[in-house]
Amino acid sequence: MDYDPGLPPRDHGDSNDPNPSFDHGPVAAEIEGSSNAEANHQRGRNGRAPSDLCSGGEIETEEEEEEEEGFRSPGNSGYYGEGEISSALARIEEVDDGRNSAEIWARWKHHSNEDDASASWRKRKKHFFILSHSGKPIYSRYGDEHKLAGFSATLQAIISVVEISGDHVKLIRAGNHQVVFLVKGPIYLVCISCTKEPCEELMGQLELIYGQMLLILTKSIDRCFEKNPNYDMTPLLAGTDLVFSSLVHAFSWNPSIFLHAYTCLPLPYATRQAASAILQDVADSGILFAVLMCKHKVISLVGAQDASLHPDDMLLLANFILSSESFRTTETFSPICLPRYNPMAFLYAYIHFFDVDTYLTLLTTSSEAFYHLKDCRIRIENVLSKSKVLIEIQRSILEGGLFVEDLPFGVSLQSGGVDAKMSESLSSFMGLGVPGGLWHFIYKSIYLDQYVSSEFSPPVSNSNQQKRLLRAYQRLYASMHDIGNSSHKTQFRRDNDYVLLCWITPDFELYAAFDPLADKVLAVDICNKVCQWVRDLENEIFFLGASPFSW
Amino acid sequence: MGLSSTTTVNDGIQLCIFDLRRGQQEGQELDKILFFFPAECPFSVQLSVIGLCEGIITFTRIFSPETACEVIEAEKHSHVFYQAEPDIWMVLVVEKNKDNESIWRCDSLQSILKEVHSLFKMFHGPLRALLDKQPSGELTRSHLYSFITDYLTDFHVGKKIQMPSFRDCLRERGSVQMLTISREVALEVQSLITVIGSSCVGNTACNSLVLFQDLLVSTTLSPDDTANLFTYAVLRLTPHALSSNTNSWSYLRRGTSSPNIAAASTVTNAGAAEENQNRSRDTSPGGQSQRYHIQRPLQRDKWCKGKDGFVVTDVPCAEVGGFIPLAPIVWLQQTEERMYLCVYQHKNLTIVLLIPVSSLINGEQGVALLKKQLLENASEKIVTVEQKLSRSWGGENAYHVSGYRYLFVDRDRNVSRASPPGKVTTLTKDSLLALNRLREEVDLEKSRAKRDDPDHEKDSEVCIRAKNNAWVIAKITGGRELYMVLEKASETLLYASDALEKFSNRYCDGAFSLD
Structure with a gap:
């Protein structure tokens, strides 16, 4: 088992080439080796997307009100898997090398043939951009970031022209379109939308996108820009497109986004108590948070004394886990940051799926806790099985919630x-x-x-x-x-x-x-x-x- | 340079007009500026404000080619845009103070830009036509300068300019306020209108507006032209406008005297001449600094009532024998006709008479003749109508409805009626803020619905119980809008609905009632 003191690689290709100048806070310990059956650490960006998220992709139909229809909302049954999607997936399957497949996937889903000159790109109903304060593109929901360098520079120019005058631009409205700006130190976030969402909501969504970025990188990314204002951040987020895409998709189906609250899977009181009891039991052994979830719904959660988990952090964590197929297939130990808990530091998450929907996340501050957390998971799994909690969960999924x-x-x-x-x-x-x-x-x-x-x-x-x-x-x-x-x-x-x-x-x-x-x-x-x-x-x-x- | 640097030299507002067809060559940028307030603002600042606006217009057209930028909201300023004519933009920049009073609706600020442009067009014709007539733009700049400077005096509070805020959310700029009259009086008025109409020479009929106090009694014009002339009359012609130099728009500023406005206007006017000369040097080298006769219909104290009852302009009140007063000429939007503006006033009754320029061969003398004719034919009827209206007039609070603070707007007729300003001031700040916010939501939904489906009006009803327990209500149906605040109301939604229903049945002909 190796410990890589560098920045956690964002895909396989990057793992050999962590940016040496990146001076992030805590060291992200990673357990290497996909051949290790026990500790198969992956960041979930090996080029495969979970079927329920990637399958819809970014299919957009003109008559639809919005463009994210392709995604399936949790709770819906059945998946898309036809036409363009299946052929794209087929192409991905054909490629052995994880990096290449990730690129193909990213290129396909990203409408990378589009740029700001394309009519189709201009007609997209909701754009999200992340750029650096020097105008370098970091993320664009549609189109290839590199092709959008000019557009990105325009956004930067708007922000800086207003900033030079001692003000800060928040919103531009033109007809049905709203352009919303959020400046977070050296990171600029922009949403251009003609959906009917209020400006405050779009601003909240930009905050969440920023939070999702912090979850992957922590706020210590700011230091890179202090050292080099022209720092190119794109490699650090390479392969995370799906994480952002599924978050953006959540903006149109998940009430947690605007309510800033979480929802639970309905369960008999005694069943939830049983789950909570075993989580509490393991939490006493140095675990910061233990969360048992089914898709985006909480089954039970336990925090160490005085530690509380913000609903937005839970949302971002669940989105991160659910948008990466690899988490479902192997147990994983991964550095993550909870931006509302501490934006500067990484925590370490042990993630294990009990079945296709139900997963356990154990969060700790120790980078060396993998085996301990694994033991905890085994104990939890035993109890959940014996007390029939997992069966109850399945029953609840089938029955649904309140009608x-x-x-x-x-x-x-x-x-x-x-x-x-x-x-x-x-x-x-x-x-x-x-x-x-x-x-x-x-x-x-x-x-x-x-x-x-x-x-x-x-x-x-x-x-x-x-x-x-x-x-x-x-x-x-x-x-x-x-x-x-x-x-x-x-x-x-x-x-x-x-x-x-x-x-x-x-x-x-x-x-x-x-x-x-x-x-x-x-x-x-x-x-x-x-x-x-x-x-x-x-x-x-x-x-x-x-x-x-x-x- | 930029926004903040300008805040030291003005009252917290900037108003600019620019033409995107001009000054597109490097070094010629100043040529695109047609108007900038405050005029003393350095050109570098003017250019940076306009540069930002132009940049944003271009940027927003990428996504929204039909409707380019409407507003930029920044932390400390709002930029409100209005495309007055193709490629001619007006932008109002307002500063957000920390005093919590600078909360407004974008539409309400935009309506100021619309209003001043409509009034300008009424007296001077479209900006584009003026620019085509005299391509150096000097004539247009001179007209705009005096016109808008005069217009802005109505927003002076002390030495500062104050834009309408959330406290004005129960008013609708640009709409007409009507006087409700009984059937009997209506017949009298109708007969008066007929007499006035027939005063014209030949077979052309004169158009007219009749006002009692600051309320419209009758009109023979189209809704748009009526709104323009009504606005103008209330600003400068009615007895109230003539007798006081006060602001006729906002009740908040009612009673504030403004003796320094004339002085300020002279000073800035002097500045303007210099400004124009500078600009002509800068933008059109070798251009002549020609002086134009600038008609200033919005200048305060320009109008006064003569002994014969006619309200005249550009003439000293002590009439010099033999001097023929000039009648200003206005353009009607509907017929694109030029009309002499002739105003007669008897006590609280103001008659605005519009005589087609084409109908009078001998110009001003024809106007004088017509006036004489009007006095002979109609003075008796005028006295009768004034008496009847005065008798039935319920006073300043005539349209107060106890327990309600309301605004009713009929978009099709461009008519509004609201609670008396003095009564609106009794509302708490929280209630006004809540209504202002609700109106902003309604504005957005309305304009979106209009863009998405122009032929289909969307009805809606919103009842909010605010944190101070006031009910804040908006109901839109069939092009009519009703906004109201009910403080001291019971807590049930049903109570609020009943109150709305009663009001609708009693005062709006059931327009907002369910059945």
Whole structure:
């Protein structure tokens, strides 16, 4: 087993050539050797992408509202795997050398034939760019970064012209387009979007992209630019395209992005307790965080005393793990940085998938803890198997979460003083199979930093409709939270697409979507019932053992 | 150079107009500047502001060729863009102070640019036509300089210029405020209009606007022309505008005297002449420094009411015998016709009469004759109508609705009605901020919907219970918009909806009601 004191290589090709000038904080220990069956350390950038993420790729259809449709949202079943994608994958399969395959993959998915002169590139609905303060491109969602050097220089020029005048540009709006700027020391991030997302949300997404970059490199990257303003950072992020692509995709399906909260896999209280108990048991032996997750949903998590895990860090960590196929096939020990926990330092993550969806992450500050963490994992796995936790997890995945159709409303509506008109409206909506015209809801517990979202039901059935609803929630969220640190209390919004209701109290936030013709009084009543329902089920849908995050 | 360096020499605002078809050669850049406020700003600063704006316009066209840049939001400044005419841009730069008062809606600032351009066009015609007429641009610059400088005096608060902020969120610039009149009075007014209309010589009918106080009673013009002339009348012609040099726009600044405006305007005017000479040296060597007669229709104290009841301009109030007062000429957008602007005032009634220039062969003398004719034919009716309107006039708070603070806008007719300014000031800052923010959201959604599907109007309703427990409401339906704030309201959504419904039924002909 070798320990490489250099910067963790970003793909196989780089591992022999770590940039010698890179002076990062903690030394990233890496256990080399893919032949080592026990400690097969990989960064997950060996050229293969997980089927559920890469399979959709960046297919874009003009009639779609957005361009990330190709990706599959967790919770959806079935994968894309046809046409262009399969032929691209076939090409990747054909290449033995990991580096080459990574390049092919990156070239294919990146629309690298495009640049700022291409009509197709200009028509993309949402661009993300990372560039250095000297104008060197670091990342572009579409097109080859190198071909976009001129465009990148333009972005840099805009930022610096305004900076020279002693100001900082935040937003440019032109028609349906918004250009949002975020400056983080020597790193500039820019989003150009014609989606209907509010500027504040796009800014939050840039923050997350920056966080994802820190997760891979830590903030000590700034020092490279101090030494050499023209430093070229692209090699450091080589092969991480999928990590960023899947994060960008998450912006259009994952409510965690704008809620800044995480969600749990629904489980019987006793099952979650059993999982938590064994995690707690191992956490006492020098582990900083132990997290058991199923896709993007938390099963249980335990932190060392005084250590809390920010929901954004959990999101970025899960995205990093889930967007790399290699994590699924081998147990992995990898340096990662949790930007909200400590942006300057690497932690070390032991990652192991129990099955295709369920994985354990053990985080420690020690670069030499692999075998200890491996032992811990074996103990955890034994307990989870014996106590049938893994079986319960599978059952929960199959059953899904909360369905609005299951909302218990009948009894209390009859006894709750609902008038005849309301009963009439209720029954007319019941014809659609959805009580009171309720289509969907999200309930966030402020104290727990967790949310629960109902499963999508008709008529919000296809991914475009789901994305449109999520965007509507995003706007509602931004509209409710805009004023300083405080928020509005209630909002009722009716347009041609939905009736949206938001209710914020010191304990929770509720976002609910109804049929656009829904009755106002009835909608309010349904919201009350949703809150009651969630409270009745909180032992199963929330993880109650966590201490609140101190942020 | 740049934004911050300019803040020391102005009031926190910059306003520039530039033409992208000019000054594209290196060394000729100054030629693209048609107007810059403050004029004393060094050329280097003017060029850097315009350079940034031009750069951003070019940049945004990459992605949005149809609608180029509308706003740049930076930490300390907002740049609000308006493309007044093809390739002619107006940009307003406002500074964000830390006093928390500098929160505004982009649309509200843009409407200032629209307003000043519309008014300019009404008196001087399109900028492009002026530039074509005199390609050196000197004439255009001189006209713009005096016109916009005069216009900006309305935003003076003390020595500073203050742009409308969130506190003005229950007003709609550019719209017309109407007086509600009874059927009986309406008939009287109609008969007066007929008499006025027939005052014209030959078979051409005169157009007219009738105002009572600062409210419109009737118009025979198209909505756009009505809005322009109404705005102008309220700014400079109504008894209120004539009697006070105060700002007629914002209730916040009502009552502030501005004796130094005239002085300031003279000073800057002197600066302008020098500026223009400098510019002509800089941009068109060998160019003549020709002096033009600059009509200044927005200059304060330019209008005064004569003994005969006519409000005239460019003439001393003590009329010198034999001097014929000039009647300004305006352009109508609708008919592209030039009209003499003739204003008659009786007590609180102001009649704006528009006489086609083409109908009067002997020009000014024809106007004088027509005035005489008007007095003979209509003075009795004018007195009657004024009396009736005065009698039914409910005073400053006539349109106050107890418990409500509201703004109603009818986009199709370009008409608005709002709670009296004095009542709006009773709202808390939190309520006004919440409504301002809501209006901004609605503005964005409206303009997006308009771009995406111009033929289909999107209806919407938003009721927000703000942190201070006020209900802040916006309802858009069929081209009509209603914004309201209900403080001291009950906490249920149903209460807020009922309040909206009652208001709609009683004051908006049920336009916003569910049934």
